[in-house]
Amino acid sequence: MRIEKYSFGIGDRFGKEGEAQLEAIQEINKLGIPVVPVWNKSNREHTIVKTNPMAVLEEAKKAVAAKGWNNSYYVDADHIGLATVEEFINYSNFFTIDVANFIRKPVSETKKDEFVNRHAKYTGALKIPGIQEEFEVTKAYLERIADNYMLAVQEVKKIYSHIVEKKGKNNFIPEVSMDECEIAQTPLELFFILAELKYEGINVQTIAPKFTGLFAKGVDYIGDIKRLTTEFEQDVAVIQFAVKELGLPENLKLSVHSGSDKFSIYPVIRETIKKYNAGIHLKTAGTTWLEEVIGLAQAGGEGLQIAKEIYQQSVERFDELTSQYITVLNINPAELPLPEKVQHWTSKQFSDALTHDKNCPDFNPSFRQLIHVGYKIAGEMGSTFQNALETYREKIATNVKYNILDRHLKMLFGI
Numbered sequence: 384m385r386i387e388k389y390s391f392g393i394g395d396r397f398g399k400e401g402e403a404q405l406e407a408i409q410e411i412n413k414l415g416i417p418v419v420p421v422w423n424k425s426n427r428e429h430t431i432v433k434t435n436p437m438a439v440l441e442e443a444k445k446a447v448a449a450k451g452w453n454n455s456y457y458v459d460a461d462h463i464g465l466a467t468v469e470e471f472i473n474y475s476n477f478f479t480i481d482v483a484n485f486i487r488k489p490v491s492e493t494k495k496d497e498f499v500n501r502h503a504k505y506t507g508a509l510k511i512p513g514i515q516e517e518f519e520v521t522k523a524y525l526e527r528i529a530d531n532y533m534l535a536v537q538e539v540k541k542i543y544s545h546i547v548e549k550k551g552k553n554n555f556i557p558e559v560s561m562d563e564c565e566i567a568q569t570p571l572e573l574f575f576i577l578a579e580l581k582y583e584g585i586n587v588q589t590i591a592p593k594f595t596g597l598f599a600k601g602v603d604y605i606g607d608i609k610r611l612t613t614e615f616e617q618d619v620a621v622i623q624f625a626v627k628e629l630g631l632p633e634n635l636k637l638s639v640h641s642g643s644d645k646f647s648i649y650p651v652i653r654e655t656i657k658k659y660n661a662g663i664h665l666k667t668a669g670t671t672w673l674e675e676v677i678g679l680a681q682a683g684g685e686g687l688q689i690a691k692e693i694y695q696q697s698v699e700r701f702d703e704l705t706s707q708y709i710t711v712l713n714i715n716p717a718e719l720p721l722p723e724k725v726q727h728w729t730s731k732q733f734s735d736a737l738t739h740d741k742n743c744p745d746f747n748p749s750f751r752q753l754i755h756v757g758y759k760i761a762g763e764m765g766s767t768f769q770n771a772l773e774t775y776r777e778k779i780a781t782n783v784k785y786n787i788l789d790r791h792l793k794m795l796f797g798i
Protein backbone atom coordinates (compact mmCIF):
# COMPACT_ATOMS: atom_id res chain seq x y z
CA MET A 384 0.00 0.00 0.00
CA ARG A 385 1.48 3.29 -1.12
CA ILE A 386 -0.15 6.61 -0.44
CA GLU A 387 -0.68 8.87 -3.42
CA LYS A 388 1.20 12.12 -3.96
CA TYR A 389 -1.58 14.38 -2.68
CA SER A 390 -3.73 13.32 0.24
CA PHE A 391 -6.02 15.32 2.47
CA GLY A 392 -6.98 14.61 6.07
CA ILE A 393 -10.68 15.21 6.59
CA GLY A 394 -11.43 14.55 10.20
CA ASP A 395 -14.97 14.52 11.47
CA ARG A 396 -15.78 14.61 15.17
CA PHE A 397 -19.32 13.23 14.88
CA GLY A 398 -19.12 11.15 11.71
CA LYS A 399 -21.85 12.98 9.82
CA GLU A 400 -19.94 14.96 7.22
CA GLY A 401 -18.22 12.21 5.23
CA GLU A 402 -20.28 12.75 2.10
CA ALA A 403 -19.93 16.53 2.08
CA GLN A 404 -16.18 16.17 2.62
CA LEU A 405 -15.86 13.61 -0.16
CA GLU A 406 -17.82 15.87 -2.53
CA ALA A 407 -15.14 18.51 -2.01
CA ILE A 408 -12.40 15.97 -2.81
CA GLN A 409 -14.29 14.85 -5.93
CA GLU A 410 -14.63 18.44 -7.04
CA ILE A 411 -10.91 19.17 -6.77
CA ASN A 412 -10.21 15.98 -8.74
CA LYS A 413 -12.52 17.26 -11.46
CA LEU A 414 -10.44 20.42 -11.48
CA GLY A 415 -7.38 18.36 -12.33
CA ILE A 416 -5.74 17.85 -8.92
CA PRO A 417 -5.63 14.17 -7.96
CA VAL A 418 -6.24 14.22 -4.20
CA VAL A 419 -7.24 11.19 -2.13
CA PRO A 420 -9.23 11.44 1.12
CA VAL A 421 -8.00 10.28 4.52
CA TRP A 422 -10.59 10.22 7.28
CA ASN A 423 -8.71 10.81 10.47
CA LYS A 424 -9.78 10.75 14.09
CA SER A 425 -7.44 10.58 17.02
CA ASN A 426 -7.72 8.43 20.08
CA ARG A 427 -8.05 11.68 22.03
CA GLU A 428 -11.17 12.65 20.05
CA HIS A 429 -12.68 9.18 20.33
CA THR A 430 -12.23 9.27 24.10
CA ILE A 431 -13.69 12.75 24.42
CA VAL A 432 -16.84 12.12 22.39
CA LYS A 433 -17.08 8.41 23.25
CA THR A 434 -16.94 7.05 19.72
CA ASN A 435 -14.95 4.12 18.35
CA PRO A 436 -12.60 3.57 15.40
CA MET A 437 -15.12 1.30 13.66
CA ALA A 438 -17.49 4.24 13.22
CA VAL A 439 -14.90 6.16 11.19
CA LEU A 440 -14.42 3.26 8.78
CA GLU A 441 -18.18 2.95 8.45
CA GLU A 442 -18.55 6.65 7.75
CA ALA A 443 -15.85 6.46 5.08
CA LYS A 444 -17.36 3.36 3.46
CA LYS A 445 -20.81 4.92 3.44
CA ALA A 446 -19.57 8.15 1.87
CA VAL A 447 -17.53 6.29 -0.74
CA ALA A 448 -20.52 4.14 -1.73
CA ALA A 449 -22.99 7.02 -1.78
CA LYS A 450 -20.76 9.23 -3.89
CA GLY A 451 -19.40 6.52 -6.17
CA TRP A 452 -15.76 7.18 -5.30
CA ASN A 453 -13.67 4.59 -7.14
CA ASN A 454 -10.23 5.72 -6.08
CA SER A 455 -8.22 4.94 -2.93
CA TYR A 456 -9.27 6.21 0.45
CA TYR A 457 -7.78 5.82 3.88
CA VAL A 458 -8.82 5.76 7.50
CA ASP A 459 -6.20 7.22 9.80
CA ALA A 460 -5.64 6.07 13.37
CA ASP A 461 -4.48 9.54 14.26
CA HIS A 462 -2.02 10.15 17.10
CA ILE A 463 -1.87 6.63 18.44
CA GLY A 464 0.71 5.12 20.76
CA LEU A 465 1.47 1.64 22.02
CA ALA A 466 -1.31 1.84 24.60
CA THR A 467 -3.97 2.91 22.12
CA VAL A 468 -3.14 1.30 18.77
CA GLU A 469 -4.92 -2.01 19.32
CA GLU A 470 -8.45 -0.67 19.03
CA PHE A 471 -7.67 0.78 15.61
CA ILE A 472 -6.01 -2.27 14.05
CA ASN A 473 -9.05 -3.68 12.26
CA TYR A 474 -10.52 -0.37 11.16
CA SER A 475 -7.58 1.68 9.91
CA ASN A 476 -5.15 1.46 7.02
CA PHE A 477 -3.18 4.58 7.93
CA PHE A 478 -1.49 4.89 11.32
CA THR A 479 -0.13 8.14 12.73
CA ILE A 480 2.46 6.93 15.20
CA ASP A 481 2.85 9.75 17.72
CA VAL A 482 6.07 9.73 19.72
CA ALA A 483 6.18 13.38 20.79
CA ASN A 484 6.28 12.31 24.43
CA PHE A 485 9.48 10.33 23.87
CA ILE A 486 11.48 13.26 22.54
CA ARG A 487 14.29 14.75 24.63
CA LYS A 488 14.73 11.68 26.81
CA PRO A 489 18.45 10.87 27.04
CA VAL A 490 19.71 7.37 26.20
CA SER A 491 22.58 5.38 27.70
CA GLU A 492 26.20 6.04 26.68
CA THR A 493 26.34 2.68 24.91
CA LYS A 494 23.27 3.46 22.84
CA LYS A 495 24.60 6.88 22.09
CA ASP A 496 27.91 5.41 20.87
CA GLU A 497 26.05 2.98 18.64
CA PHE A 498 24.06 5.84 17.16
CA VAL A 499 27.16 7.95 16.53
CA ASN A 500 28.99 5.03 14.89
CA ARG A 501 25.99 4.20 12.74
CA HIS A 502 25.81 7.68 11.29
CA ALA A 503 29.53 8.53 11.47
CA LYS A 504 29.83 8.71 7.71
CA TYR A 505 27.84 11.95 7.76
CA THR A 506 30.25 13.77 10.07
CA GLY A 507 32.12 16.68 8.57
CA ALA A 508 30.60 18.85 5.89
CA LEU A 509 27.22 17.57 4.71
CA LYS A 510 25.78 18.96 1.50
CA ILE A 511 22.15 18.24 0.73
CA PRO A 512 21.04 18.91 -2.86
CA GLY A 513 18.66 21.87 -3.02
CA ILE A 514 19.97 23.41 0.21
CA GLN A 515 22.44 26.20 -0.24
CA GLU A 516 24.12 26.13 3.12
CA GLU A 517 26.49 23.33 3.99
CA PHE A 518 25.87 21.60 7.32
CA GLU A 519 28.67 20.82 9.72
CA VAL A 520 27.98 17.53 11.48
CA THR A 521 30.11 16.82 14.54
CA LYS A 522 30.23 13.86 16.92
CA ALA A 523 28.75 16.08 19.62
CA TYR A 524 25.89 16.97 17.28
CA LEU A 525 25.12 13.30 16.66
CA GLU A 526 25.21 12.64 20.41
CA ARG A 527 22.66 15.39 20.90
CA ILE A 528 20.43 13.92 18.22
CA ALA A 529 20.67 10.54 19.95
CA ASP A 530 19.64 12.10 23.26
CA ASN A 531 16.75 13.95 21.67
CA TYR A 532 15.31 11.46 19.22
CA MET A 533 16.71 7.95 19.61
CA LEU A 534 14.21 6.86 22.23
CA ALA A 535 11.36 8.30 20.14
CA VAL A 536 12.46 6.27 17.11
CA GLN A 537 12.70 3.13 19.24
CA GLU A 538 9.15 3.75 20.38
CA VAL A 539 8.05 4.12 16.75
CA LYS A 540 9.64 0.73 16.12
CA LYS A 541 7.63 -0.92 18.91
CA ILE A 542 4.34 0.46 17.61
CA TYR A 543 5.21 -0.13 13.95
CA SER A 544 6.21 -3.75 14.64
CA HIS A 545 2.93 -4.31 16.45
CA ILE A 546 0.94 -3.03 13.45
CA VAL A 547 3.06 -5.07 11.01
CA GLU A 548 2.48 -8.19 13.07
CA LYS A 549 -1.29 -7.64 13.10
CA LYS A 550 -1.88 -6.32 9.60
CA GLY A 551 1.12 -7.27 7.48
CA LYS A 552 3.80 -4.91 6.28
CA ASN A 553 2.16 -3.86 3.04
CA ASN A 554 -1.35 -3.26 4.29
CA PHE A 555 -1.10 0.13 5.89
CA ILE A 556 0.44 3.59 5.55
CA PRO A 557 2.82 4.44 8.40
CA GLU A 558 3.09 8.08 9.43
CA VAL A 559 5.44 9.26 12.16
CA SER A 560 4.37 12.39 14.04
CA MET A 561 6.41 14.57 16.35
CA ASP A 562 4.35 17.71 15.89
CA GLU A 563 2.85 18.00 19.36
CA CYS A 564 6.08 18.69 21.20
CA GLU A 565 7.69 21.86 22.48
CA ILE A 566 10.57 22.51 20.11
CA ALA A 567 10.59 22.40 16.30
CA GLN A 568 12.85 19.93 14.52
CA THR A 569 15.38 21.45 12.14
CA PRO A 570 15.77 20.04 8.61
CA LEU A 571 19.09 18.47 9.57
CA GLU A 572 17.50 16.81 12.61
CA LEU A 573 14.79 15.54 10.30
CA PHE A 574 17.45 13.85 8.16
CA PHE A 575 18.92 11.95 11.11
CA ILE A 576 15.47 11.02 12.40
CA LEU A 577 14.75 9.53 8.97
CA ALA A 578 18.14 7.79 8.90
CA GLU A 579 17.42 6.20 12.26
CA LEU A 580 13.89 5.21 11.20
CA LYS A 581 15.41 3.52 8.16
CA TYR A 582 17.95 1.73 10.34
CA GLU A 583 15.09 0.40 12.49
CA GLY A 584 13.35 -0.90 9.37
CA ILE A 585 10.42 1.50 9.42
CA ASN A 586 9.12 2.23 5.92
CA VAL A 587 7.69 5.57 6.85
CA GLN A 588 5.56 7.18 4.09
CA THR A 589 4.54 10.44 5.71
CA ILE A 590 6.28 12.36 8.46
CA ALA A 591 4.91 15.20 10.57
CA PRO A 592 7.68 17.20 12.19
CA LYS A 593 6.96 20.15 14.40
CA PHE A 594 7.55 23.18 12.23
CA THR A 595 8.75 26.53 13.45
CA GLY A 596 5.97 28.86 14.66
CA LEU A 597 2.57 27.92 16.00
CA PHE A 598 0.01 25.77 14.17
CA ALA A 599 -2.89 26.63 16.44
CA LYS A 600 -6.21 24.86 16.00
CA GLY A 601 -8.61 26.40 13.51
CA VAL A 602 -6.77 29.69 12.99
CA ASP A 603 -4.07 30.99 10.67
CA TYR A 604 -0.35 30.31 11.06
CA ILE A 605 1.28 32.31 13.84
CA GLY A 606 4.97 32.94 13.32
CA ASP A 607 7.69 34.09 10.97
CA ILE A 608 6.55 33.12 7.47
CA LYS A 609 9.96 33.80 5.94
CA ARG A 610 11.63 31.47 8.39
CA LEU A 611 8.97 28.83 7.87
CA THR A 612 9.42 29.11 4.10
CA THR A 613 13.14 28.33 4.34
CA GLU A 614 12.54 25.51 6.81
CA PHE A 615 9.73 23.95 4.80
CA GLU A 616 11.79 24.03 1.60
CA GLN A 617 14.75 22.48 3.37
CA ASP A 618 12.54 19.78 4.89
CA VAL A 619 11.31 18.83 1.42
CA ALA A 620 14.90 18.81 0.11
CA VAL A 621 15.94 16.62 3.04
CA ILE A 622 13.14 14.16 2.33
CA GLN A 623 14.14 13.87 -1.32
CA PHE A 624 17.75 13.38 -0.29
CA ALA A 625 16.77 10.80 2.34
CA VAL A 626 14.75 8.80 -0.19
CA LYS A 627 17.76 8.46 -2.49
CA GLU A 628 20.47 8.25 0.15
CA LEU A 629 18.76 5.91 2.59
CA GLY A 630 16.37 4.02 0.33
CA LEU A 631 13.18 5.11 2.06
CA PRO A 632 9.86 4.75 0.17
CA GLU A 633 9.87 7.01 -2.88
CA ASN A 634 6.52 8.52 -2.00
CA LEU A 635 7.70 9.70 1.42
CA LYS A 636 6.29 13.17 2.03
CA LEU A 637 5.61 15.78 4.68
CA SER A 638 2.41 15.74 6.67
CA VAL A 639 1.12 19.04 8.01
CA HIS A 640 -0.91 18.67 11.19
CA SER A 641 -3.40 21.27 12.37
CA GLY A 642 -3.23 22.20 8.69
CA SER A 643 -6.71 23.65 8.48
CA ASP A 644 -7.07 27.41 8.15
CA LYS A 645 -3.33 28.08 7.66
CA PHE A 646 -4.25 30.31 4.75
CA SER A 647 -1.15 32.51 4.88
CA ILE A 648 1.23 29.58 4.39
CA TYR A 649 -0.67 27.65 1.72
CA PRO A 650 1.20 29.61 -0.98
CA VAL A 651 4.49 28.54 0.68
CA ILE A 652 3.45 24.88 0.65
CA ARG A 653 2.12 25.16 -2.91
CA GLU A 654 5.24 26.81 -4.35
CA THR A 655 7.57 24.40 -2.56
CA ILE A 656 5.86 21.19 -3.60
CA LYS A 657 5.69 22.56 -7.14
CA LYS A 658 9.37 23.45 -7.16
CA TYR A 659 10.42 20.03 -5.87
CA ASN A 660 7.64 18.05 -7.54
CA ALA A 661 6.87 16.74 -4.06
CA GLY A 662 3.77 15.31 -2.47
CA ILE A 663 1.90 16.57 0.59
CA HIS A 664 -0.51 15.37 3.25
CA LEU A 665 -2.49 17.99 5.15
CA LYS A 666 -4.82 17.34 8.08
CA THR A 667 -7.85 19.51 8.70
CA ALA A 668 -9.98 17.74 11.31
CA GLY A 669 -11.39 20.44 13.55
CA THR A 670 -12.42 22.86 10.84
CA THR A 671 -15.33 20.61 9.85
CA TRP A 672 -16.72 20.58 13.39
CA LEU A 673 -16.58 24.38 13.41
CA GLU A 674 -18.61 24.44 10.19
CA GLU A 675 -21.25 22.40 11.99
CA VAL A 676 -21.48 25.04 14.72
CA ILE A 677 -21.50 27.85 12.16
CA GLY A 678 -24.29 26.09 10.26
CA LEU A 679 -26.34 25.72 13.45
CA ALA A 680 -25.80 29.38 14.36
CA GLN A 681 -26.79 30.53 10.88
CA ALA A 682 -29.91 28.39 10.94
CA GLY A 683 -31.24 30.43 13.89
CA GLY A 684 -33.89 29.18 16.31
CA GLU A 685 -32.93 25.99 18.11
CA GLY A 686 -29.71 25.72 16.10
CA LEU A 687 -28.48 29.10 17.30
CA GLN A 688 -29.48 28.20 20.86
CA ILE A 689 -27.38 25.04 20.73
CA ALA A 690 -24.39 27.00 19.41
CA LYS A 691 -24.74 29.49 22.29
CA GLU A 692 -25.02 26.68 24.81
CA ILE A 693 -21.79 25.11 23.48
CA TYR A 694 -20.02 28.42 23.93
CA GLN A 695 -21.40 29.09 27.41
CA GLN A 696 -20.30 25.68 28.68
CA SER A 697 -16.93 25.97 26.92
CA VAL A 698 -16.23 29.14 28.86
CA GLU A 699 -17.30 27.53 32.13
CA ARG A 700 -15.09 24.48 31.48
CA PHE A 701 -12.23 26.36 29.86
CA ASP A 702 -9.35 24.61 31.71
CA GLU A 703 -10.73 21.13 31.21
CA LEU A 704 -11.33 21.60 27.48
CA THR A 705 -8.05 23.28 26.65
CA SER A 706 -5.79 21.08 28.79
CA GLN A 707 -5.33 18.37 26.15
CA TYR A 708 -4.50 20.89 23.42
CA ILE A 709 -2.09 23.13 25.28
CA THR A 710 0.69 23.09 22.63
CA VAL A 711 -1.69 23.86 19.77
CA LEU A 712 -3.82 26.72 21.12
CA ASN A 713 -3.32 30.46 21.31
CA ILE A 714 -6.40 31.74 23.12
CA ASN A 715 -6.39 35.16 24.75
CA PRO A 716 -8.99 34.88 27.56
CA ALA A 717 -9.42 38.67 27.55
CA GLU A 718 -10.79 38.43 24.01
CA LEU A 719 -13.51 35.92 24.91
CA PRO A 720 -16.93 37.62 24.97
CA LEU A 721 -19.07 37.12 28.08
CA PRO A 722 -21.56 34.26 27.59
CA GLU A 723 -24.34 36.52 28.91
CA LYS A 724 -23.59 38.87 26.04
CA VAL A 725 -23.42 36.07 23.50
CA GLN A 726 -26.87 34.90 24.62
CA HIS A 727 -28.25 38.06 22.98
CA TRP A 728 -26.33 37.65 19.74
CA THR A 729 -28.10 37.24 16.41
CA SER A 730 -27.24 34.44 13.99
CA LYS A 731 -25.06 36.83 12.06
CA GLN A 732 -23.16 38.04 15.11
CA PHE A 733 -22.38 34.47 16.21
CA SER A 734 -21.49 33.31 12.72
CA ASP A 735 -19.29 36.36 12.05
CA ALA A 736 -17.35 35.88 15.28
CA LEU A 737 -16.78 32.20 14.52
CA THR A 738 -16.15 32.20 10.76
CA HIS A 739 -12.49 32.42 9.83
CA ASP A 740 -12.63 35.57 7.71
CA LYS A 741 -9.83 37.98 8.50
CA ASN A 742 -11.54 40.77 6.57
CA CYS A 743 -14.54 40.63 8.86
CA PRO A 744 -14.01 42.99 11.83
CA ASP A 745 -16.13 40.77 14.08
CA PHE A 746 -14.07 37.61 13.53
CA ASN A 747 -12.71 36.51 16.91
CA PRO A 748 -9.84 33.96 16.78
CA SER A 749 -9.96 33.27 20.53
CA PHE A 750 -13.71 32.59 20.36
CA ARG A 751 -13.08 30.27 17.40
CA GLN A 752 -10.29 28.32 19.11
CA LEU A 753 -12.29 27.81 22.28
CA ILE A 754 -15.24 26.43 20.31
CA HIS A 755 -12.74 24.30 18.39
CA VAL A 756 -12.01 22.37 21.57
CA GLY A 757 -15.63 22.59 22.75
CA TYR A 758 -16.80 19.53 20.81
CA LYS A 759 -16.87 17.60 24.06
CA ILE A 760 -19.89 19.69 25.07
CA ALA A 761 -21.67 18.83 21.82
CA GLY A 762 -20.86 15.16 22.44
CA GLU A 763 -22.44 15.37 25.89
CA MET A 764 -25.58 16.97 24.46
CA GLY A 765 -26.22 13.62 22.80
CA SER A 766 -29.37 13.42 20.72
CA THR A 767 -30.10 17.15 21.03
CA PHE A 768 -26.96 17.92 19.08
CA GLN A 769 -27.13 14.89 16.79
CA ASN A 770 -30.73 15.65 15.83
CA ALA A 771 -29.87 19.28 15.15
CA LEU A 772 -27.18 18.13 12.72
CA GLU A 773 -29.94 16.29 10.86
CA THR A 774 -32.53 19.07 11.06
CA TYR A 775 -30.12 21.61 9.56
CA ARG A 776 -28.31 19.07 7.36
CA GLU A 777 -28.52 20.96 4.09
CA LYS A 778 -27.05 24.17 5.45
CA ILE A 779 -24.30 22.37 7.37
CA ALA A 780 -23.32 20.12 4.45
CA THR A 781 -23.11 23.15 2.15
CA ASN A 782 -20.82 24.89 4.63
CA VAL A 783 -18.63 21.81 5.16
CA LYS A 784 -18.13 21.27 1.45
CA TYR A 785 -17.51 24.95 0.73
CA ASN A 786 -14.97 25.18 3.56
CA ILE A 787 -12.96 22.12 2.47
CA LEU A 788 -13.14 22.89 -1.24
CA ASP A 789 -13.00 26.65 -1.62
CA ARG A 790 -11.11 27.71 1.47
CA HIS A 791 -8.73 24.77 1.76
CA LEU A 792 -8.19 22.62 -1.34
CA LYS A 793 -8.43 25.42 -3.89
CA MET A 794 -6.27 27.71 -1.78
CA LEU A 795 -3.69 25.01 -1.18
CA PHE A 796 -3.40 24.00 -4.81
CA GLY A 797 -3.82 27.49 -6.21
CA ILE A 798 -7.04 27.14 -8.15
Ligand SMILES: [Zn+2]
Pocket residue numbers: 462560562563640641
Ligand atom coordinates in the same frame (compact mmCIF):
# COMPACT_ATOMS: atom_id res chain seq x y z
ZN1 LIG B 1 -1.16 16.31 15.05
